Amino acid sequence: MDFVLSSQEREFARDMRAFFTTEIPAGIRDRTARGEQPTRDDIVTCQQIMNEHGLAVPHWPVRCGGQDWTPIQRHLWAEEMALAHVPPPIVFNTSMVGPVIAHFGSPELHRRFLPPTASAEIWWAQGFSEPDAGSDLASLRTTAVRDGAAYVVNGQKTWTTLAQHADWIFCLARTDPTVRKQRGISFLLIDLRSPGVTIRPIRLLDGGCEVNEVFFDDVRVPADHLVGEENRGWTYAKFLLGNERTANAGIGIIKSRVGRIKRLAGARLDDPLFRARLTTLEVETTALEMSVLRVLDRESTLAPGIPDPMSSMLKLRGTELQQRATELLIDVVGPMGLACRANGAAAFAPMPEGAADALPTYFNWRKASIYAGSNEVQREIISKAILGL
Amino acid sequence: MDFVLSSQEREFARDMRAFFTTEIPAGIRDRTARGEQPTRDDIVTCQQIMNEHGLAVPHWPVRCGGQDWTPIQRHLWAEEMALAHVPPPIVFNTSMVGPVIAHFGSPELHRRFLPPTASAEIWWAQGFSEPDAGSDLASLRTTAVRDGAAYVVNGQKTWTTLAQHADWIFCLARTDPTVRKQRGISFLLIDLRSPGVTIRPIRLLDGGCEVNEVFFDDVRVPADHLVGEENRGWTYAKFLLGNERTANAGIGIIKSRVGRIKRLAGARLDDPLFRARLTTLEVETTALEMSVLRVLDRESTLAPGIPDPMSSMLKLRGTELQQRATELLIDVVGPMGLACRANGAAAFAPMPEGAADALPTYFNWRKASIYAGSNEVQREIISKAILGL
C-alpha cells in the first residue's frame, strides 16, 4: 500500500524503520513480537531512547520538544514503531497530559513537568472515569474544594490503566457543583504518593491487573497543580480526547497481529475458510488504513484538539478488526491454547508461539470496543455529527 | 430431523406427501419447483382440490370445516405442501378472514362467506395497512360512518397483496374517532366491485405488481357486513395476527429453496466458501425448525388468537434465513442471472434453471423483513414481552 506515499514519505518511513530496528534493543522487540506484554522497564527504556533522539513526543509543539512533522509523518512514525514491535511511549504522558500542559499549562508547569513527561521519568495515569459515570463522563463526582493554597480532593476514579506503574495522575474533579455538569470541572495534577491516595488493582478476565481503582480521601493538592483555569477542565479534556484522530484505529496493532498470524498459521493457511476470514480481515484493514490516510490528509486543515467526527468511524471499525485478529490466532494455536500458561504451566515439549497469549489477548481485547468512548457512543457521534440524525 | 416425530406423526406426514404429490397436478408443482410464480388459476385449482379433500382449512374450527388436528399435524401439512412445491391456499382466506368470521361472525356471515372462502370462490384481500400507518397500524385513518343500513367508507389502504386477483376485501376502518386509537376500529367486509372502490397496482423493485393501493371513495357497505361488534375490530385484528404462531418462520420455503440450490449448484458445491455458507444456513434453518417444533409443542396450551411472543423470534430469524437462501441462488446462476428474462429475453441455448428467477426473488424477498411486523418491531416485542426491558 505504500505506493500511495510520496517518495519523501517512503524515505521517512524507511528512516523510522531503521531507527526502531537498530536503536531499540532486539530483546524487547522480540518479546513483544512473540506476544509478551512489555514490562515497565521495557516501556521506559524505549521511551528514553526515543526521547534521546527527539522521537518520543513528535506531535508536541516544537517549542516543547516536538517535531515539525506532517500528520502522515506522525502516522508513519507510529506505524513503523508497531511493525517493529516497539512498545510505544506511555500514552498518558505523550498523547494526553503532555499536550494539555503544553497548550494550557503555565510556563512553570512546562518547566516542571514537560521534560520528565517526555523522558518517562514521571509515569502518568489518567483519572477521568468514575464508577457511576461510564459513557456519561461529565457526570463525574470527584470533588476538589479550595482550601487556602490547596485543593482538597475526595472521590474515586476507576479503570485507571497501569496506575500501579504511575507516579502522578491527571484528574478531572468537580470544583463548582452549582453549574451545568460540564461547566464546573477542573483539570488537576496529583502526586500519587500524596497522603490519602489509595490504589486498588482490578483483576480482569484475562487474569491480569492492568486497571485500578484510585481513591482520594482528603488529598491535598497544591493549587498551582491546576492546569489552565479553574472550571475549564472539560474543555481541556475534550482537547485531549480530540487530539488523537487516528490512533484508535490501531492500524499498526492489526497489521502486526495479522502478520504474526500469517507467520504462525502454517497448514492452517491451507484451510479455505480460515484463509477467507483472514483475507477479508486484510481487506477491511487495508480499507481502514486508507480511511486513516484520508483523515490524515485533511488533518492539516484542523487546529489541535478539534475532533474529526470521522475519528469515530476509525475507532469503531478499528477496534472490531483488532478483536477479529485476536480471534484468528486462537484458531491457529488450537487446543494448546486452552491452558493458562501464565501460571507457570509448562508442557512436555516447547509450546507453539501464541499458545500462551492467544486466549488472554482475545479476552483482554474485548475492552477495545468499550474503552475510549464505547462503540455505541461512537455510533451516536456518527449519527448526530455526521449524518445529522 | 424427522426422528423427533412420533411414528404416527411420521405416518401423517407420509400421507400428506402422498396426497400432495398425487392429487395436485404435476404441471403446477413442477413450475413452482422451477421458481415460477403460480398463476391465480393455479392457486385456485390447488385450493379447490385441497378443499374437496377437507384439507384447505384444517385449522378452522371443526364445525366450520376444519380438522381436529394437533399443532404439529398442521405444521406437517404446511411443510409437506411446501416440499411438494404446492402453491398454498390463499392466506387471506384461510388464515386471516376465515378464522375471524368463524370465531366472531354471525351465523349469517358463516353461511354466506365460509364455504366460498374455503373453496376460493371468493378471493379475499387484506385491508389493514395505510400509507401513514406503517408499523403503527392502529393510527389508521380510513373511516366508516354509519348512514342508515350502511357504512360509508372513505380512505386508502396500501400494500394490498394480490388485490388484482381479489373479489372482496376485509378492512379495518375507524368508526369512532373520539376514543383511544385502538378502541374505535371496526372490521368490515367489502365487495371490491362496489362503486367508489379503485385499485391501483404498485410496481415493486422486481418488476412485478403483487401489491396495490385500494382507494375508498364514499363506498357504501351494508351494515351486516360488519364482523362482530362495532369498535371491536382491533381485537379481531390482533386475534388474526396472533393466530399464525409459526407460519412466518417459513421453514418450508427455506428448505425448498435450499433443496433447489443443492439440486442446481453443481460444481459450485465444491467451492468451500460457498458450501460453508450453505452449510451454515442449513444449520440455522434446522435450529429454527426445532424452535418451531418447540413452539408447536406448547401451542396446545394456548387458546386461538393468543400470540406466543416466541413467534417474533421465528418471524425474525425465519425471514433472515429466507433472504439468505435467495442470495445463494444468485451465486449459483452467475452472470446468466443478470438479464431480465421475464421480458421475453431469450438466450441462444437453454438457460440454466434459476437464471430467470434468482435475482427477482432476491429483490422481492427483501419484503420479508419488512412485512408482517417489521423485524425491528419484532425486536421491540422480544425485548419487552420476553426480556421485560
Added chain:
Amino acid sequence: MELGLTDEQKLLATTVDTLLRKRYDPETRHALLGSPGGWSREMWQRYAELGLLGLGVDERYGGAGTGLTEIAVVMETFGRHLVLEPFLPTVVRAGQLVAAAGSAAQKELLLPRITRGELLMAWAHTERATRPVARAVPAADGWRLSGEKIAVTGGDSAEVLVVTAHRPDGKPGLFLVDAAATRQQPYRMHDGHRGADIRLDDTVATALGTGTDVTEVIETVLDATMVALCAEAVGAMDRMLELTVGYLKSRAQFGHPIGTFQVLRHRAADMYLSLEQARSMALLARLAADGPSDARRRAAVRAAKIQVDLSARHIGHEAVQLHGGIGMTDEYPVCHYFKRTTVIARLAGDLDALVTGLGEQGGLIPAG
C-alpha cells in the same frame, strides 16, 4: 501523499453533477428505462460535448489525454445519478482496449469517433461456464470467430465489438467484429442497463493490434473496469445513504420522526462506516491502477472490489429495510440504487471467487 482531486478534477465532478441534476432526475431516468433503447442519445451527445467520452483517450485522437482518475470521478457521479448510458462498455472497456492494444490505424479509425459520440462499442468477454469457449481461426483476410458471449453490457447497441477468443496457439486474443455480422439476443438487465448475448458463427473479424499476447492488456482493462465499477458503486451507495437519512428525518411513526429511534440511527451509522470503507478502497484501487501492472496492483484492485461488494450488500439491504415498504417500490428511487449495486457486485467475479483468489495470492499484509 496525494489523495485529493486536483481543481480540474473537482470541476469535472461538479460539471457532470450539475448536468445530471438538471437533466437526469429520477422521472427522466424512469422514462428512459421504459424507452426502446433504454438510454438517452441526447445525453450521450452532451457527454461528448463535455469531453467525457474522450477521457482516457490520447489527445492526438481527440481525447483529453487524462488517466483513470477522471474516469473514476465521472463514474462516481454517474453512480449517484444511476446513469444508464453505455459509458462503461464504450469508453472504459472497449475504448481502453483499443487505446492499449490497437494499431495506429485502428486507433485512428475508432477513438476519434468514440470521443465525438459517434461510435458505440462493447467488449464481449464473459462466457457461460458450461459452453465451449469462443475460438478464433485465421483466414485469408483476417480471422473467423465462433462461440457465444453472455452478459455483454452495451452489446445491444454497440456497432463494433471487441471480442475475446482463444487463438489456435491457446492464448487469448482480442478481435474487432462488426456487430451487424453477429447474432444478438438483446435484453434489459435487472439494473436497467442494456446488454446482449452474442453469437459468432464463423464471423469475420480483425485482430486488435498486432501483439501476440494480450493477456496483459486484458488484465489491465479488467482492472480499469473494476476501478470504474468501484467508483460507480461508491456514488450509488453515497446516494443510498443520503436517501435513507433523508427518509429517516421525514418519515414519522408512533408520533416521532423515525430518525429519532436510536436503533435506526445506529444502523445508519453502520451504513456510513461501510460507505467510507468502500470509498477508501475505491480510492486505493484508482491509485493502484495508475501504477504498474503487477501483483500489488491486482491485489489492491481485487481487494477494493471485495470491500465494495461487502459494503454494497450491507448498504443495499439496510437502505431498503430502513425505508420499509416504500423502499420496495419501483416509483421511489432507492431500490434502483440497490439493484445497480447488486448487479455491480456480481460483475467481474463474485465475492467468494475474489476472496479465494486474493487469499491464494498471499493477501495484502505480509507475514511478520
Added chain:
Amino acid sequence: MELGLTDEQKLLATTVDTLLRKRYDPETRHALLGSPGGWSREMWQRYAELGLLGLGVDERYGGAGTGLTEIAVVMETFGRHLVLEPFLPTVVRAGQLVAAAGSAAQKELLLPRITRGELLMAWAHTERATRPVARAVPAADGWRLSGEKIAVTGGDSAEVLVVTAHRPDGKPGLFLVDAAATRQQPYRMHDGHRGADIRLDDTVATALGTGTDVTEVIETVLDATMVALCAEAVGAMDRMLELTVGYLKSRAQFGHPIGTFQVLRHRAADMYLSLEQARSMALLARLAADGPSDARRRAAVRAAKIQVDLSARHIGHEAVQLHGGIGMTDEYPVCHYFKRTTVIARLAGDLDALVTGLGEQGGLIPAG
C-alpha cells in the same frame, strides 16, 4: 413428538439447581478457583448422594440406568452455575467409555466407584498435531503405551485414565492406565477448569474391553461429549443473557436505566434469538444421540455444536460489551461465563472444521 422433560427429569433439574443456588454462589466458586485442586470434593460427594454420578450407568453397577437426557439436564444446570467439578471427564467421557466398551469385570471394578464418588477418571484423547501419535504395543501382561496427550480435562485429578492410542494394526484402541504411572503437567485452563498434559513412556496399560474396533465407541462418546457441552453452553448462555438483562435494568447512564436505550434492547433481543437457536439445537442433538449411531445422528450433533459455537460467540461478546467495563472484571460473574463458552467452542473441533466436515457429509437438508 416428545420434546419436553418428564416430571422426573424436571425434578432432577430443580434439585440440582436448588443445591447449586445454595452451595455454589459466585463467591464460593471464586474461592474454589484459587484453591489447590480447583473444585470441591464436598460438592462431589453431594452429587454422588443425589445420584448424579451414576447417570448413564446401568443399575446393576449402582447407577440410575437413565440416558443422555438426564446428563444433559444436569449439564445445563451446571452451565448456569459454572460448576467446576470434573463431571464431564469422569461421568460423561471416561464413564461412558467404560460403560460402552469395558469388560464386565472392568465395569464392575470402575463404575460403582464412579457412581459413589470414589473414583475420578478422564479420557486422554487429544494430541498435538505436530507430535507423533500415541502408540500401543502388546506386552506379555497387557499393553505398553507411549505418546503425549494434551488438554486432558480432569487429567490432573483422575486416578485412572482411558487413553486412546494406535494399535499395531493401525486401528485406534482404548486403554486403561493408572494415572500414577504417567507423567503429568497439570494446569488451570482459561475457564477455571483443571486439566493436564500427559506423557506415556512405555507405560503399562490394559485394553478397555475385548473388542478390536472401538471406532464406534469413540464416535458415540465424542457425540455424548458434544451433547453434554451443548447443554452446558446453553445453561451458561441463558445465565449470561439473564445477567445482561438484569444489568440493563439496573445500570443508569445519562439519567436513564441503560435498558431504556433502544439499541441495547434490540441487541438483547438478538442475544435471545441466538440463545433459543442454540437451545433448540442442543435439544435436537440430545434427541439424536438417543438414537442409532448413524450419519444422521452425527450430522445433528455436529450441527448442534456449530450452532452453539455461533451463538456462544455472539452472546459472549455482547454480554461483555453490554456490561461495559464491569463485564471485563474478574469480580463480576459475566466474564466467567464468557470464558467457559469460549473454551467450549474450542473443544471437540473448531468451527471451520465442523462446518467443512458437515458440508462434506452433505449437510442437513436434502437436494430437491
